[in-house]
Amino acid sequence: MQKTIKDKIPVTVLTGFLGSGKTTLLNYILRENHGMKIAVIENEFGEIGIDGGLVVGSTEEIFEMTNGCVCCVAEARDDLLRVIRQLLDRPERLDHIIIETSGLADPYPIAQTFFLDDPIRDETNLDGVIALVDVKHVLRHLDDSQIEAHDNQAVDQIVCADRIVLNKVDLAFEDEIAAVSARVASLNETAEQVRSSFAQIDLKKILGLAAFDQSRKIAAEVDDSHDHHHHQAPWLGDASHDHDASVGSVGIELPGHMNPAAMQAWVQEMRAQNLDNLFRMKGIFSVKDDDYCYVLHGVHNEIEFRPNHPWANETRCNKMIFIGRNLDRTALQARLAECLAAA
Missing domain, CATH: 3.30.1220.10 (CobW-like, C-terminal domain)
Structure with a gap:
């Protein structure tokens, strides 16, 4: 019998442009007393993984792939599939998997992983794509003509998101935040926006999205x-x-x-x-x-x-x-x- 959403392990893709606060949010998630067994898959852009050293000590597993961005290097995409299969083979069932993408990653190929005709599809469910937005600096990335001439990852990340976290609101004035919020809404009307400082947010607003009344x-x-x-x-x-x-x-x-x-x-x-x-x-x-x-x-x-x-x-x-x-x-x-x- 085909598994329903309740039988599958939820997967959250955490995306956001460089410096938006993804690792800070990840630390916050791993520190919270939520009672869940979470596995984290990290994707660090470049030859040396840095973010794994920034993650606070915890009992969670950190998978750090340093051979390139999972969404644009074939080896790294294979790496992602391999790690997920390893997680699914564990005797102790996980409650959640979080994939933290590089700040330069297009989240689409990562999200597509969970629609493949593969055991991954049978055992996992894409719970949601969470995009972090640095309200102080995001407009300069969205309006970067050099990036836009090719493919603006900051735009792709917002468009793909199921929920958008307006982060670093403590660094911006209310009119700046309102301008960013309106611009983000013009790119993605359907994603709910939530605000945060230091990426601290009610986890119910970013995990378990598929458990909501769809x-x-x-x-x-x-x-x-x-x-x-x-x-x-x-x-x-x-x-x-x-x-x-x-x-x-x-x-x-x-x-x-x-x-x-x-x-x-x-x-x-x-x-x-x-x-x-x-x-x-x-x-x-x-x-x-x-x-x-x-x-x-x-x-x-x-x-x-x-x-x-x-x-x-x-x-x-x-x-x-x-x-x-x-x-x-x-x-x-x-x-x-x-x-x-x-x-």
């Missing part, structure tokens, strides 16, 4: 994304620098129940397409003649559709959100509607 969460995201239009942020003045207003979200809600065969066929169809501009997909569905709530998660072409938990007393619904660039709401809704089961 129907409420996705419903809120779908409602917020309806008829959304991008406006130039007020602090940009007369637009001396052009920002990417093409990134946005599309929320879709359908009545009735879904045809599981049609949904699987659509997933296969999507996997075969070029989805470079479709960053994330998240949805919950009521499948005809099935008591389980089904979830759909996707990062570019890596997509999975599976049963998640019994509906029980929850109201059945079909809600989907797409996050990406230049999305065609009409086409996406029409294609998804084709997967509805006959009444």
Whole structure:
């Protein structure tokens, strides 16, 4: 029988640009008396791993890979897979796995690891991507024309996130924080923002995200994304620098129940397409003649559709959100509607 989300080990990907406070947050997580057995996989950019020496003493395991960034060097990606498999083979079951990425890492390939047709997919669940943002300095990275001419990792990290931590608020004035918050929201409308100083934050806000009532969460995201239009942020003045207003979200809600065969066929169809501009997909569905709530998660072409938990007393619904660039709401809704089961 296929495992549900409750049977799998949750995995959190911790991302954020250089100096955003990831290691500080990791130290905070490892110090907290949360009663969980956590394994940490570190990815340090460069030949010598530094962050492992900064992590406070604890009983947790620190896996530090110094042969390059896991998302852009094949050996390092293999390293990540190897370490995760080792963790899954341990006799003592882990409660959580945290992957701390390099500040120069694109989190997409790391997130895609947990959609592979592999024992990793069967034993783990991507709990969430957490992005830390240095409110004092992030705007200069987001507006770096040299980085933007290639691929701005600071933007990628924010767009990919399920939750965004505005860190170092003690170093900024309220108007600066508000400006950063608005700019971050323009890149990722659906991710909740939380504030912190010294990366100290209620762990319930960053761990166990998949344990939340997903129907409420996705419903809120779908409602917020309806008829959304991008406006130039007020602090940009007369637009001396052009920002990417093409990134946005599309929320879709359908009545009735879904045809599981049609949904699987659509997933296969999507996997075969070029989805470079479709960053994330998240949805919950009521499948005809099935008591389980089904979830759909996707990062570019890596997509999975599976049963998640019994509906029980929850109201059945079909809600989907797409996050990406230049999305065609009409086409996406029409294609998804084709997967509805006959009444």
